[in-house]
Amino acid sequence: MTKPESKKSGLAAINVTGKCGTSAAEQVNNGSVEPDQSTHIRAHVKQTSKESMHRRNTECEVYDDGTNTFFWRAHTVTVLFILTCALVYVTLLEETPQDTAYNTKRGIVASILVFLCFGVTQAKDGPFTRPHPAYWRFWLCVTVVYELFLIFILFQTVHDGRQFMKYIDPKLGVPLPERDYGGNCLIYDPGNTTDPFHNIWDKMDGFVPAHFLGWYIKTLMIRDWWMCMIISVMFEFLEYSLEHQLPNFSECWWDHWIMDVLVCNGLGIYCGMKTLGWLSMKPYQWQGLWNIPTYKGKIKRIAFQFTPYSWVKFEWKPASNLRRWLAVLGIIFMFLLAELNTFYLKCVLWMPPEHYLVLLRLVFFVNVGGVAMREIYDFMDDPKFYKKLGQQAWLVAAITVTEFLIVVKYDPNTIMLPIPFFIMQCWLLGILLIFTWTLWRFFIRDITLRYKETRRRKQEVPTDRDRPLGNVGTATPSGRSKLNGSSETVRQRKS
Structure with a gap:
């Protein structure tokens, strides 16, 4: 298990600027470096100082006493021993049922659990360490399992793929009607004397707090107000554009722009930005739990275990160069595509919106989206150090594309309308x-x-025609007469 990221992030800037930069400058000043190499070293020191200055502006300082308790140690042997005992129990002590379908399900679940045990203990660590690196390794392995499941569904026929969902939940595999949120769009309906505001109360379902919480978490992922607002508004335009394909996209104008963009999404983005401001100003001073003398301090330390270990401010700067501009466009496109996949997958796989699989998919993206965005930002911001795209970002992009391919294969008629x-x-x-x-x-x-x-x-550099001509016999600074050669030849000799 690797150490927390502070030891490589919090001290990296100090080592670069304090040790490497000083030693290189001292070598130049002391004359231990050859003259033809001094210019190159000074340029390298200048570039390094610029990069370290940028890191100091975007990354907070972290202080850690380095206490490595039992909570942080690797437990590979312990997990292997528990896994082996479980397999021995199933093999020797448990009687195998004579149900083929049940045994198939149990075998698949056991295979997935063994893979998760391997990944939690042996997989590569990501950029996050709180609450524990094993937590993020677990979600990395879940990402691999989900991608493999999508690939399996993609290679089935449409009928077999939909009926396979019955193995997960017997209630699935049945076509369901889509709910139309449009219709009567009057905010105040005078024709209904019982409740004139029934249209508003009808829209106030469980998806309203889900919208708010979703955009609060998305803001913590993206960490930029403009990008969040652009994605929010663009998705409403997508709903307008695709309501002829899915009736679920048909909503009233005030449901689009007032309830969604302003109230739910806007309030979620506002609260998310306030949380980002607190996280960027919060001091990150970590101390071992047993090194804290008071019980109040111990409880506070346990609560802060579920906050980030350190904080990096995202500065996307899309207009700085073409590479970052295309990357930001790609991020917005993938976000919108993942949002659309949520609705289209429910349609093609016949899953009701309130089904627990839909909720589990959203929980999955909540846990893996933040890691993916951090890896994408590191890959964009420092391509010299991060020479390849992170593993979680790669898997999330593959999952988004695979989900869209399933939608295209299972219901091409709806997509091609x-x-x-x-x-x-x-x-x-x-x-x-x-x-x-x-x-x-x-x-x-x-x-x-x-x-x-x-x-x-x-215009600033004068040409030879603009220079005054001296007397022919006037001596040049080199002591030669201009009769011995042209001025260009003299300048070449001087150089």
């Missing part, structure tokens, strides 16, 4: 605007700036 012409015009206009802005910002604007900079430098 033609989009209304005016909606298609709006989307083409939006794509054209994004493409035009990208072309102007990262190509035309840069070329124009480079051309202006070149012209400015040419």
Whole structure:
């Protein structure tokens, strides 16, 4: 088991700026480095200082006493011993039932549990360490199992795939009607004398707090107000565009923009940003539980075990260069695709919205989404150190694509329903605007700036024609007459 990330994140900037940078500068100043290498070393020191300064601005300082208690130690032998005892019990002491279907289910579950035991103890650690690295290794293995399950469903026929869901829950495998949230969109219905505001109360179901909590957690993942608002608004436009495919997308205008965007999503994003502000200002000073003298301090330490070990402020800066701009567009696209998969999977696999499998999928993405976003940000922000995409981010992207492929295979007729012409015009206009802005910002604007900079430098440096001509016999600084050679030759000799 690896040590917590403070020892490599909190002290990394100190080591880079304090030790490496000083030693390199001292070598240059003391003359121990050859003159032709001093320029390269100074440039390297300058670049290193810039990177360390950026890390100090985005990453908090962490103080840890380094106490390695029983809670943090690796227990590979213990887990192996317990697993072996369980298998011995099943083999020697338990009588195997004569039910083929039951034994098949139990064998699959046992195989998954063995794989999870292996992953929790032996898998590679991710960027998070709280509440425990084994917790995040567990979800990494769950991600692998879920992706394998999706691949299995993808390779089945449509009928077999839907009927296979009966092995998970016998109530599944039955087509269900989609609920239409549109219809009467009057906020105040004078025709209903009993309850004129019945339309509002009808929309106040369990999905309202789910929207708020979902966007609160998404804000903690993305850690940027603008990106969260863009994804929130863009999904409402997607619901407008695709309501001809799924009746579930049909909602009233005030349900789209007031209840969803402003109340549920907006309030969740606001609370999430307030939490981010507290986490960025919170001092991260960790002390071993048994090193704390008071009981109040011990209880507080246990509660803080479920908070982040350290904090890194995400600065996406999408307009800084083309690579980051395309990466941010890709993140927004994958977020929207994962949101759409939630609704389309319910439709093609015949799962009711209140089914526990739908809730488990959302809980799954809550636990793996934060790790994936951190790995994506590290890969974008420091590609020299993080030379490949993180394992959790890779799996989440593969899961999102596989889910969409299942939707396309199981119900191509719904996916291929033609989009209304005016909606298609709006989307083409939006794509054209994004493409035009990208072309102007990262190509035309840069070329124009480079051309202006070149012209400015040419105007500042005088040419040979503008230099005053001296007498022919006047001696040059090198002691030679201009009759012995042209001024260009003299300058070449001087250089």
